[in-house]
Amino acid sequence: MKDPICGMEVGEDSKLKSSYKGKTYVFCSANCKQNFDKKPEKYAKS
Numbered sequence: 001m002k003d004p005i006c007g008m009e010v011g012e013d014s015k016l017k018s019s020y021k022g023k024t025y026v027f028c029s030a031n032c033k034q035n036f037d038k039k040p041e042k043y044a045k046s
C-alpha cells in the first residue's frame with residue numbers, strides 16, 4: 001500500500017493507519033499520518 005502523503009510503499013501491517021470514506025490508508029510515519037488526518041480530503045484518492 002502507498003503512503004498517500006509521501007508516496008512511499010508501506011506494508012499493510014503498518015500500525016499507522018487511518019480510515020477515510022470507507023478506505024484505509026497507511027503511513028510511513030506519525031508525521032505523515034498527522035498530515036493526512038488534518039486534511040484527508042486533500043490526500044485521499046477515490
Ligand SMILES: [Zn+2]
Nearest residue numbers: 003006028032
Ligand atoms: Zn510518508
